[in-house]
Amino acid sequence: MTGLILHEYPASGNCYKIRLVAAHLGLPLERTSYDIMKGETRTAEFLRDVNPNGRIPVLQDGARLLAESNAACFYLADGSELVPDDRFERADMLHWMFWEQYNHEPNIATLRLWMRFVGLDALSEAQRMQIKNKREAGLAALGLMDDHLEKHRFLAAGRFTVADICLFAYTHLADEADFDLEAYPAIVAWMERIMTLPRHVGLAD
Ligand SMILES: N[C@@H](CCC(=O)N[C@@H](CS)C(=O)NCC(=O)O)C(=O)O
Known part of the structure; x- marks a missing residue:
């Protein structure tokens, strides 16, 4: 994983989950903020470049984008002590x-x-x-x-x-x-x- 960026609305619990996983794993996360109350995740640019589903959070790893908070949490934690082997x-x-x-x-x-x-x-x-x-x-x-x-x-x-x-x-x-x-x-x-x-x-x- 390189150059992790979290596209987020800071008050969202779904975005917080990903920051919390990153904190537990000591992973640095750059943050880019969108105001969902102003529709900033519904613009043509956001739908085209970040998430066609019009929602945050989206985790970016290099050029790849991953939507859905729990998928992003799993992606960061897979292979770590936060995910059971069994x-x-x-x-x-x-x-x-x-x-x-x-x-x-x-x-x-x-x-x-x-x-x-x-x-x-x-x-x-x-x-x-x-x-x-x-x-x-x-x-x-x-x-x-x-x-x-x-x-x-x-x-x-x-x-x-x-x-x-x-x-x-x-x-x-x-x-x-x-x-x-x-x-x-x-x-x-x-x-x-x-x-x-x-x-x-x-x-x-
Ligand atoms: N199931 C999604 C839910 C994402 C979601 O509902 N995001 C909200 C904020 S928590 C959002 O982007 N709302 C803005 C909108 O729908 O325009 C996840 O877990 O990531």
Whole structure:
């Protein structure tokens, strides 16, 4: 890997995941910022040159571009201590990363975006109608994580892996979407374990 560049919006949890993986591995990452609130990932240039899907994060390695946060995390960490060698444990780690994208991020991250960045008054009627379902689904996701973390110190393989980083990103921001994390003691203890790891960095670091 040479000349890694992260195309990002710094407040995005999806972008933070990649910075956190890089920090744990000691990989230098150049950062290029786009303001998603001003549509800077929807310009003709961005769609042509960075990501036809119109979204950040995108990880650039030399001339090659990789979209999707969890794919980028896996790319950086593959072959490192953050990815288990055992075939089943590696797939179990991926199971949590896929679960995050289907059950967690679309609910918790989207509510955070709507409440803290877009503003409830600026939402469309269609978005407003999704709030109740997203809140229920977000609560279910946090409940499932809490149950699992009551019995396991980390999500997969009995140790800290990329899955923990991918789930930590928006879980630790869930209070910004008015989820009460104090109701999930096993999640709180797990977050504490992650935040006290030697190479941990915060969203704003
Ligand atoms: N599944 C994608 C989601 C990417 C995504 O939704 N990015 C948001 C910010 S977190 C974005 O670029 N929004 C701007 C837009 O859609 O115009 C990932 O994990 O990378």
